[in-house]
Amino acid sequence: MAMKILLVYPEFPDTYWSFRHALSFEGKRSAFPPLGLLTISAMMPDAWERRLVDLNVQPLKPADIEWADVVFASAMIVQKKSLRRVVDLSKAHGKRVVIGGPYVTTSAGHLPQADHIFLGEAEMTLPEFVCDLERGEPKRIYQAAERPALSATPIPDFQLVDLRRYSAMSVQYSRGCPFQCEFCDIIEIYGRVPRTKSNEQIVAELDALLRIGWRGMVFIVDDNFIGNKRNVKRLLPVLADWSERHDHPFSFITEASVNLAEDEELLEGMRRARFRHVFLGIETPVEASLKEAQKGQNLRRNLLDSVRRIQSYGMEVMAGFIVGFDNDPDEIFERQIEFIRESAIPLAMVGLLTALPDTQLWRRLEREGRLLVESTGNNTDGTLNFVPKMDATRLIEGYKSIMRTIYSPGEYYQRALNCLDRVVAGEPAPSQRGLIGDVVTLSRIVLALGVRDRARGEFWRYLRRAHAQYREKFAEAVRLAAVGYHFRKLTED
Ligand code: B12
Numbered sequence: 214m215a216m217k218i219l220l221v222y223p224e225f226p227d228t229y230w231s232f233r234h235a236l237s238f239e240g241k242r243s244a245f246p247p248l249g250l251l252t253i254s255a256m257m258p259d260a261w262e263r264r265l266v267d268l269n270v271q272p273l274k275p276a277d278i279e280w281a282d283v284v285f286a287s288a289m290i291v292q293k294k295s296l297r298r299v300v301d302l303s304k305a306h307g308k309r310v311v312i313g314g315p316y317v318t319t320s321a322g323h324l325p326q327a328d329h330i331f332l333g334e335a336e337m338t339l340p341e342f343v344c345d346l347e348r349g350e351p352k353r354i355y356q357a358a359e360r361p362a363l364s365a366t367p368i369p370d371f372q373l374v375d376l377r378r379y380s381a382m383s384v385q386y387s388r389g390c391p392f393q394c395e396f397c398d399i400i401e402i403y404g405r406v407p408r409t410k411s412n413e414q415i416v417a418e419l420d421a422l423l424r425i426g427w428r429g430m431v432f433i434v435d436d437n438f439i440g441n442k443r444n445v446k447r448l449l450p451v452l453a454d455w456s457e458r459h460d461h462p463f464s465f466i467t468e469a470s471v472n473l474a475e476d477e478e479l480l481e482g483m484r485r486a487r488f489r490h491v492f493l494g495i496e497t498p499v500e501a502s503l504k505e506a507q508k509g510q511n512l513r514r515n516l517l518d519s520v521r522r523i524q525s526y527g528m529e530v531m532a533g534f535i536v537g538f539d540n541d542p543d544e545i546f547e548r549q550i551e552f553i554r555e556s557a558i559p560l561a562m563v564g565l566l567t568a569l570p571d572t573q574l575w576r577r578l579e580r581e582g583r584l585l586v587e588s589t590g591n592n593t594d595g596t597l598n599f600v601p602k603m604d605a606t607r608l609i610e611g612y613k614s615i616m617r618t619i620y621s622p623g624e625y626y627q628r629a630l631n632c633l634d635r636v637v638a639g640e641p642a643p644s645q646r647g648l649i650g651d652v653v654t655l656s657r658i659v660l661a662l663g664v665r666d667r668a669r670g671e672f673w674r675y676l677r678r679a680h681a682q683y684r685e686k687f688a689e690a691v692r693l694a695a696v697g698y699h700f701r702k703l704t705e706d
């Protein structure tokens with residue numbers, strides 16, 4: 214039976230992660246495409262016609278819904294309002310609606326009225342649903358019995374994506390993480406035994422991206438890219454050789470645990486394969502808080518040394534920081550600011566500790582009677598969903614003071630310069646947009662930051678220093694200025 218399938222990705226609120234103010238310079242609408250939907254699309258029968266509407270790059274038109282037989286939607290908690298609107302609208306058009314993804318998996322209690330609900334990863338359950346639907350007996354709930362081997366994951370349907378709208382493409386190598394951080398929902402959703410794809414699968418995905426014409430940044434969206442060190446050490450040389458053979462069409466960005474800094478082979482492998490950015494979960498420089506968070510992997514070496522070591526392999530370090538641990542001392546805000554300054558991490562994602570559903574933290578706070586409400590899913594919106602040890606008003610004020618300080622123009626530009634100083638230059642990063650596109654982007658940035666912005670004096674001083682001292686990294690310097698502008702705008706808002 215041929216079916217028309219509409220895949221809908223709900224809208225994100227405007228957060229630090231949306232990169233909205235920086236993306237507009239590039240003429241892009243969103244940073245990354247919705248890989249979960251592209252992946253489930255590839256599990257559907259070839260005869261089913263598929264379309265993607267990502268609300269972060271285009272509106273959902275009534276005609277799109279009218280066209281479809283079935284609407285599939287995926288969401289994180291932070292997209293729950295928009296998901297509800299998508300479901301209601303599709304139901305109002307009389308459509309069958311299927312939902313899944315991390316929000317649906319972790320919050321089964323209060324979901325919108327969809328016809329079919331997928332809990333967990335869909336590699337085994339979606340084919341079952343397809344059969345049930347074709348037999349006319351689809352179930353309401355599909356619960357993955359176990360976490361599937363990623364050999365069952367098909368090449369995502371990248372061709373559904375309008376490449377012009379995104380600043381990077383995504384691939385996934387592994388799911389899960391071996392660590393046990395108390396606040397983390399990754400290990401609850403995807404497990405503590407990292408499962409990886411084969412080298413052949415990854416190469417086939419990169420080939421697919423190349424075939425549809427992508428050039429530029431590729432985000433390896435793993436929870437912890439080095440979760441399975443043995444396998445990743447086998448992948449990295451393959452990745453480097455593939456890049457070499459294809460004249461380096463991509464540079465890579467990923468997420469990893471801090472113990473990356475301990476492993477020379479991994480660092481060298483990532484440098485060769487052209488990893489340019491890595492996001493680390495640093496969380497806090499306070500030892501007692503790291504212990505409380507069960508983040509032993511961050512206690513093994515000096516954290517500042519670890520960051521410096523990774524930067525010396527040509528990777529800009531981005532990192533997550535958290536305030537609100539029970540063990541945070543009174544001077545936590547100054548200590549976080551100091552650490553971020555000294556580590557030369559331009560993009561520091563600082564958040565308030567959040568109890569996500571069904572995490573170890575959630576369970577502890579529930580036992581202690583400290584849970585307040587379900588999380589908004591956005592740990593940077595200045596709200597708390599539990600009773601902290603520190604006075605709540607003080608905590609929120611302190612959090613805001615960190616953001617105001619680290620994204621003030623002087624502080625940010627200095628950090629960006631320090632980062633340029635430490636990150637050893639690699640070959641120029643490939644660009645999807647070509648020279649003319651790059652010139653247009655540069656003019657937009659100069660107009661916004663160098664003419665209209667009240668901090669234009671600092672911008673020009675920064676550019677002059679970057680040009681004089683780090684000429685070979687000038688494009689990177691401009692990119693950092695643009696992203697810093699996004700963070701400052703949001704902080705001011
Ligand atoms: C890439 C990524 C992002 C990208 C988004 C890219 C995009 N457009 O999708 C960026 C960097 C922007 C991002 C941001 C955020 N993210 Co994010 N992100 C991820 C990450 C690392 C990978 C997502 C991915 O592509 N996975 C690959 C696909 C294949 O996996 P999947 O989505 O789970 O899909 C499988 C199943 O779930 C299922 N499925 C999924 N959808 C559907 C739908 C249907 C109908 C069906 C049948 C099945 C199904 O089938 C797939 C195959 O098995 C995940 C972690 C993870 N491992 O998934 C976190 C994750 C999704 N993010 C998370 C969070 C919290 C955020 C932020 C709120 C962070 C913050 N603190 O502010 C922000 C919010 C964004 C915003 N603007 O406000 C949480 C969500 C928690 C939750 N329970 O909702 C996760 C799980 C990680 C975490 N614990 O921190 N994120």
Ligand code: SF4
Nearest residue numbers: 390392393394397399
């Ligand atoms: S290292 Fe990151 S992904 Fe792994 S358990 Fe800790 S927070 Fe979760």
